[in-house]
């Protein structure tokens with residue numbers, strides 16, 4: 490759903506310009522230094538990018554899912570590390586509060602997230618609980634008007650920059666499953682929180698993850714999301730369902746960029762006396778990528794519209810994430826092939842994208858987990 494086409498067009502135009510004029514020229518520097526220049530983060534704040542999904546009442550732009558997807562496709566046309574700067578705050582870090590938080594919790598946190606004053610992260614994964622997130626072991630034990638949290642969270646995006654964590658922890662030790670889990674808003678400066686060293690990743694340099702360790706960290710009971718125990722896993726799944734459409738949109742944007750670079754190279758590079766784009770075997774790779782990017786874009790927009798219409802999009806969000814992330818990997822792989830030897834050499838950028846996009850098939854639910862969700866929904870609907 491598009492609320493106001495001309496406002497959206499203006500936003501897409503400014504994001505597109507920002508990507509072309511500020512982010513693309515900084516890609517190599519970010520990869521070299523493993524950090525995003527402060528000036529760029531400040532410009533993201535000014536553009537309102539931290540508040541894309543937060544309601545206008547709380548100072549955000551209140552984009553619909555379709556609008557958000559279209560903005561992510563634009564923002565995706567550069568190194569994915571840039572999207573990561575705002576990704577957790579507009580997505581998995583804030584949405585739990587927005588979807589299930591109380592009015593007081595929303596009023597306390599969302600305005601500062603929307604302005605980019607505070608960065609939110611999402612802390613679900615643990616060393617022993619990844620795909621099987623419901624088996625998480627971090628505990629939150631009630632003690633007066635606080636909960637005492639102990640445990641370790643792993644691979645938490647933006648943890649080094651985070652001001653606030655949306656934390657999933659077990660409040661009912663007797664319940665080893667999903668219904669023993671609750672969600673909290675935790676101030677990252679609380680005593681009892683320490684960070685592991687930054688993970689050394691395959692790609693997406695400039696975006697950081699690390700362990701977050703809780704040792705007798707006291708969290709006010711008022712920070713239990715929705716003030717209800719046992720709802721945290723459901724909150725996390727609602728957040729991730731929306732996040733899957735968001736990530737799928739980013740995949741479409743990055744794949745589009747990779748394909749643009751690939752096409753340009755194929756038209757410039759000459760072998761056997763002609764541009765390699767004239768060879769039908771190269772054309773087949775270009776055409777397959779074009780077809781798949783288009784298919785993924787259609788899926789993303791359709792899933793987003795259905796969500797905006799209030800429909801259950803568990804299946805469609807997983808289909809879009811599964812297809813778009815796998816598609817993005819294939820487009821990057823064909824890109825390297827079209828670049829030939831240059832595709833393997835870091836100077837050409839395509840090698841960096843090839844590594845960067847590998848992550849999309851892993852986080853916010855691996856491809857196998859998306860397949861399980863889709864098949865489980867199919868079987869449930871049929872039976």
Ligand SMILES: Cc1cc2nc3c(=O)[nH]c(=O)nc-3n(C[C@H](O)[C@H](O)[C@H](O)COP(=O)(O)OP(=O)(O)OC[C@H]3O[C@@H](n4cnc5c(N)ncnc54)[C@H](O)[C@@H]3O)c2cc1C
Nearest residue numbers: 611612613614619620644645646698851852853854855857
């Ligand atoms: C860079 C990065 C950023 C991340 N950011 C965050 C974040 O901000 N917050 C957060 O909470 N987490 C984050 N994660 C964690 C991420 O979501 C998990 O890594 C992911 O869900 C997979 O869990 P795992 O790594 O434990 O793999 P595992 O669950 O151990 O899976 C290993 C393999 O087994 C397969 N597998 C597992 N179970 C099944 C099954 N039932 N059927 C078939 N195959 C199965 C998986 O698909 C995979 O191929 C991040 C991870 C990375 C790498």
